[in-house]
Amino acid sequence: MLQAKHIGVKVGSNTLLNDAELTVECGQLHVVIGPNGAGKSTLLKALCADVPLYSGNITYQSKCMNDYQPTELAQCRAVLTQNYDCDFPFTVQEIVDMSHFVHSEHVPYEQLLSYSKQALDTLNVTELANKSFTLLSGGEKQRVQFARVLCQLLPALAQKKPCYLLIDEPTASLDLYHQYQVMKLARDIANQGAAVIAVVHDLALAASFADAITMLEKGKVVAMGKPADILNRAQLQKTYQIDAQLSQQAEHLPSLNIAHTAIQ
Template sequence: MMQAKNIRVRLGRKEVLHGVEFTAQTGQVTAIIGPNGSGKSTLLKTLSGELVGTGTVLLNGHDIAKLRPWELAAMRGVLPQQTTVAFPFTVHEIVRLGLSNGLAAAEEDLPSQALAHVDLAGFENRSYQNLSGGEQQRVQLARVLTQVWEARDQDQPRWLLLDEPVASLDIAHQFTVLGIARDFAAKGGGVVVVMHDLNLTALFADLVYVLSEGHMWMSGTVSEVLNTETMKQVYGIDLPINTLPPTDIPFVLPQALSG
């Protein structure tokens, strides 16, 4: 389990998270949604240990503030929203960095396996700087996967923390990446993902948290959370939510605003 209790985070003079409570279970994909500036990335950074506020974050029962860096790295891999690489690394060198932070450093074939997993087989010797934005994002995901390759280490689950992992991807690779997240959860790991695309959230998330202006507005299943009231109150748009039979999965149709 991952659990955050009464999380408050200040950036400069502004408090951007206000007493947030959050729980994610292994075996599930837990999504965090909300408008721009609502605190989604800040929350994910706090859950990962990158940002420190007040309150407590527990990962597999451990207070992350008391874990050594290598202990934390062995339990969770983090894909940030953007990654800047200033030096002329090859793709293999980038992905290989994940092994230095995880528990599988001796498994030299993992970078190639991870690249194949994100549909980049044969890219090992390509220059990272010459890739498209979507390809770079998938390289970074491959790096994270090498860090937590197995969803469970004996009795301890591992976690993927993903910040807008499909924002720069075409629709086919959006499904590839979110399919990887679902597979990781199905194997007993935990996944927490920040999302903007509500339709993809509806397809892949088991549990959804909605942030609004640094407050946790609500949480629940996709059907409980994605509704017309959420669109009005959180996103400020009068856009009806429809459902697809026979599963009744909610979906957002922007064209519904026309006319």
Template sequence: MSVLLEAKGVSYRSGGRMLVEVVDLSIASGSFTIVIGPNGAGKSTLLRILCGELSPTEGEVRLDGQLLRSLPAWRLAHSRAVMPQASDLSFPFTVFEVASLGVEGIGRGLSRSDRQRFVLDALAQADVMHLAHRNYQTLSGGERQRVHFARVLAQLQAGRTVESRQMLFLDEPIASLDLKHQLALLQTAKSLAQGGLAVMVVLHDLQLAAGMGDDLVLMHGGRLVTRGRPETVLTPPMLTEIFGVNLIPSVLPPSPWTLAPAGLRSDAAWSG
């Protein structure tokens, strides 16, 4: 797999605080990378830097070999799609109209019917086709999340007519979802990576990260602590040091572990 996105010495300071500090990270096409870490670790800030929403105060980010800050907005829109933690809309759009925002002005040589097909395909993938004519503002938080997932899927499909090497950024995409849709969204994203897309996901759920991720990036205090497969990153010493929890063997899926607050006896374990 060839490197698509590369950050070198990236730092970000705001309000006198260093939120991200000297991070080196490369993301390859076809990779499924999950960023984990406690609250305030710098995960979302790093994602916003890598997708071009924030400019690093130090260091540089390159997308397909070109400086990210030098790329025009139209190029970025075709090369990467971003699903933030929350997206507020104050207009009474339908679900179909919100998902269609992903294809507006995106793509080359596409007819109106092509764009509609991309949106319908994306709504089906996100399991919100049955909500297509509903007012977006009447939806639950989880349903809104799935609509925005459809929006970025449609954007990627349209953008692929211009850029074949693309990346998807997902910032806590499953926070409002039930378990069925958490697993479905992550599996869809992983399938896209298996098809050649570079995918970066910020997650809090360590069990899902361990069960779904091939490549984990552990952040703490704005720094990249370690990176690798779940079994090399989520070790008992690392979990105790970074998260303040003890790792206890378990047969519970999707991870081979159960978590307990550090200092408690093993029989007081709780499922994370």
């Protein structure tokens, strides 16, 4: 279980997160939503210790995040940020293989190579394995980086150990097909026992795949619960200032219906 209790983040005099709380069980896909500037990426950075807290604490498996050794935490937690680029001409295979470092002392090399192959296949980027990462499109880079973090978690998943995947806007730069494929993969990883926390802008995607949703606004948690309880017309109007509601038709994933009058 991952727990964040009463966490606050400030940059100078600006409060980016205020008394935020989050609980995510292993086996759960928990989606974080909110308008631009709500604090979604800051929350994810706080869960990774990439920004300092001025209040509160974060625990993984009831152990304070700051009490973990970096390698120990990296063996059970993988992070996919919004903008991860590389100026060096590493191949796609080499990028994915970078995830081996934290496991090299206790996982046989042949097994690590098989995890790389599995990750490349899962993200449909095997044909790019020998291509320079710098030559890829934005969407291809995103999928390769997802393959890297998946490869990082595969040893823990294989051993059924508690593990965590934190992903910030994983569908950015992706076409419609790959947006749904990536969210389905996040869902599958949760089904295998990981706790998955994803920052997502597309509310229909959130409704389609999330077990639970946390909604942020101006650095505060304003709603938390099941998608059907959070993504209602009143809450969307209050937080997003738009007249919209989710609809569900038989044999179709949820869609977001926005009133014509909502767009001025």
